[in-house]
Amino acid sequence: MPVPILKQGDCLIASIQSALTDAELLDLRDELSGRVGRHRSKGVIIDVTALDVLDSFASRTLRTIAEMMRLRGAETVIVGIQPEVAFSMVQLGLSLDGVTTVLDLEEGLAHLERGRRNRVANARG
Amino acid sequence: MPEGDVSVPIRSDADVVAARSLGRSVAESHGFGATDVTMIATAISELARNILKYAQEGEIMVEPIRRDSQAGVSVVARDAGPGIADVGLAMQDGFSTANSLGLGLPGTRRLMDEFEIVSSVGSGTVVRAIKWLR
Numbered sequence: 269m270p271v272p273i274l275k276q277g278d279c280l281i282a283s284i285q286s287a288l289t290d291a292e293l294l295d296l297r298d299e300l301s302g303r304v305g306r307h308r309s310k311g312v313i314i315d316v317t318a319l320d321v322l323d324s325f326a327s328r329t330l331r332t333i334a335e336m337m338r339l340r341g342a343e344t345v346i347v348g349i350q351p352e353v354a355f356s357m358v359q360l361g362l363s364l365d366g367v368t369t370v371l372d373l374e375e376g377l378a379h380l381e382r383g384r385r386n387r388v389a390n391a392r393g
Numbered sequence: 394m395p396e397g398d399v400s401v402p403i404r405s406d407a408d409v410v411a412a413r414s415l416g417r418s419v420a421e422s423h424g425f426g427a428t429d430v431t432m433i434a435t436a437i438s439e440l441a442r443n444i445l446k447y448a449q450e451g452e453i454m455v456e457p458i459r460r461d462s463q464a465g466v467s468v469v470a471r472d473a474g475p476g477i478a479d480v481g482l483a484m485q486d487g488f489s490t491a492n493s494l495g496l497g498l499p500g501t502r503r504l505m506d507e508f509e510i511v512s513s514v515g516s517g518t519v520v521r522a523i524k525w526l527r
Contacts, residue, residue, distance in 0.1 A: 287414070290406035320431060321413055323438040324497050352431035360435060360500035361486065 271296045273303060279311040279380050280304065280342075281373070284318050293329045300333060304342045310387070311380035312337050315373055317348030327362040334367040343368065343383060347376040400454045401441075403472075409441040412453040419455045420466050424526055433466060433524050436504040439497040440470035440520055448474020448517065458523065465525040468505070473517040480510055 271292070274281045280303055282296060300312055314330065316322065322330075334344035346369045349357075357363070370376050399419070401412040413434040420430045437453055444451035451472025458467045477483050486499045498520075502508040505522040512518040 287410050289410055320417065321434045321438050323435055323442065324500075325442060350431075352428040355428055356431045356435040356504060359432065359503045360439070360497070361503075362500070 271299075273299060275303075275307055275309070276377075278307075278309055278384065279313060279377070280307065280309045281313045281315065283315045286318055287320060288326075290325055290329075293326060297329060297333045297336065301336050301340065304337055304340045309342050310384065312342050312344045313373065313376040313380070314344065314346050315348045315376075316346060316353075317350065317372070319353065320350070322349065322353050322357055322362070324360070324362060327357065327364060331364060331367055334364075343380065345370055345376040345379055347371065347373050399456045400452055402450070402452050403441050403444045404450045406445070409438055409445065412441045412455075413437045415453070416455045416466070416468065419457060420524070423457045423464065423466060425466065425524070429524060429527075432504040433468065436501045436522060436524075437468055437470075439501045440468065440522075443497065444470060444472045444474070448472035451517075463525050465506070465523050468520075468522045468524075470520040470522075471517070476514040476516055476518055477510070477512040478514050480512055484510070 271282050271284050280300065282300060303309065304312065314333070330346055337344045344367060346364060346367055349369060368379065370379055401408060401415050403409065403412060416437040417430055417434045420433045425433065437455070441453055451470065451474065454469040456467050458465050484498050498510070506525050507523040509521045510518065
């Protein structure tokens with residue numbers, strides 16, 4: 269099933285609703301990459317609360333998405349990794365090095381809002 | 394999940410999702426907690442991925458087992474693919490033949506309590522892994 273992507277201000281929020289196949293994860297990557305350009309987004313939140321497994325392919329794809337978004341000028345924040353999913357990722361030797369991860373959607377929005385304030389402050393000098 | 398439906402053929406990425414869903418369902422119905430269920434489902438995901446990547450097709454079987462007074466879940470991943478020439482090498486962290494994160498076998502072994510791999514070049518690979526109920 270496709271992942272709904274909401275636009276909120278200069279952020280995009282991709283809210284994964286159920287387990288995804290590899291093809292669906294790659295569709296999400298391509299869809300986000302296009303939308304970041306269309307909406308000139310500065311931040312992307314990917315909510316993985318509904319994912320019961322984050323295996324090697326999913327981890328690699330999330331890292332790829334984050335790096336693609338960075339190259340397109342947007343910061344990616346992964347939110348909602350469940351405790352048992354985090355434990356299995358560590359056991360398996362997976363990491364999301366270089367990707368910002370926070371507890372939940374609320375924290376994710378707050379993180380991007382801080383980044384936005386810093387940009388405004390810097391622009392004013 | 395009907396009783397006896399313990400095997401999932403692995404031929405596409407959708408089958409990887411089906412296999413870990415079967416594992417989750419069998420483990421949950423036999424009393425495993427959330428952490429163990431997720432470890433079993435993650436291990437199945439990696440084993441199913443290896444089947445797709447190296448053998449193109451195969452199957453995953455998930456069954457409740459009992460040894461003496463101990464209950465557990467057994468996962469068997471079987472394929473008739475090219476096989477692994479050096480199983481010892483494949484079990485080392487970081488080893489890969491397909492330029493990926495490695496076979497994921499050492500990591501998968503860490504998710505389970507018992508892990509055994511039988512492979513011969515030309516006739517395929519069978520991985521048997523067990524998680525015991527604590």
